[in-house]
Amino acid sequence: MTSSCLPPPRKAPCAPNAGDPPEGRHPATVASLLIVFAALLALVACGETSTSYDSAPQAIAGSADLSETARQGKTIFDANCAQCHGPQATGTNQGPTFIDRIYHPGHHGDAAFHLAVLRGVRQHHWNFGNMLPVPGISETEVSKVICYVRHLQRTNNVFKPTEYQPTC
Ligand code: HEC
Numbered sequence: 001m002t003s004s005c006l007p008p009p010r011k012a013p014c015a016p017n018a019g020d021p022p023e024g025r026h027p028a029t030v031a032s033l034l035i036v037f038a039a040l041l042a043l044v045a046c047g048e049t050s051t052s053y054d055s056a057p058q059a060i061a062g063s064a065d066l067s068e069t070a071r072q073g074k075t076i077f078d079a080n081c082a083q084c085h086g087p088q089a090t091g092t093n094q095g096p097t098f099i100d101r102i103y104h105p106g107h108h109g110d111a112a113f114h115l116a117v118l119r120g121v122r123q124h125h126w127n128f129g130n131m132l133p134v135p136g137i138s139e140t141e142v143s144k145v146i147c148y149v150r151h152l153q154r155t156n157n158v159f160k161p162t163e164y165q166p167t168c
Contacts, residue, residue, distance in 0.1 A: 064154070070148045080145075099156045113145065150164070
């Protein structure tokens with residue numbers, strides 16, 4: 001006897017998903033827009049700090065409202081640093097301006113200034129050559145110079161008052 005025991009033809013359990021519902025794409029689009037936006041922000045932020053110059057960058061400093069300590073710092077700066085870092089730290093063809101995000105207190109804190117004076121600086125941010133140590137300046141005097149530089153930076157919007165406040 002030929003009994004046909006073939007199983008009943010089975011249909012595929014279900015048709016493959018025919019594409020995502022259109023609203024499924026919406027969040028992805030928003031997310032990728034956010035990513036593009038974040039990337040743009042990062043570009044803008046990095047552009048500020050990774051600039052390297054072949055020639056002397058020279059800033060134009062607005063006149064700062066100086067405290068007494070900053071005023072003393074200016075005298076020391078003018079006598080020992082300005083020949084390279086320029087009047088009001090605006091830079092010369094021998095040294096960089098400090099009116100630049102690179103010298104933001106968050107990037108070059110006070111220690112960087114003390115070290116620079118004490119040990120000199122090997123050329124690394126610019127093409128001015130090395131900075132030699134500057135002898136004959138006490139730590140207190142360097143602190144006053146830093147105070148002056150921070151005042152100049154504040155006046156020239158290197159940092160926002162919410163980011164940093166010179167305490168001198
Ligand atoms: C003979 C020139 C010259 C004199 C004088 C000089 N500097 Fe410099 N200074 C330089 C140069 C050039 C650089 C940049 C080196 C680099 O980053 O490529 C520099 C860099 C610096 C830096 C950045 C250090 C770092 O970590 O990147 C500080 C801070 C600084 N100088 C402070 C001073 C102070 C304060 C004085 C005065 C007491 C002074 N300099 C006098 C030439 C000079």
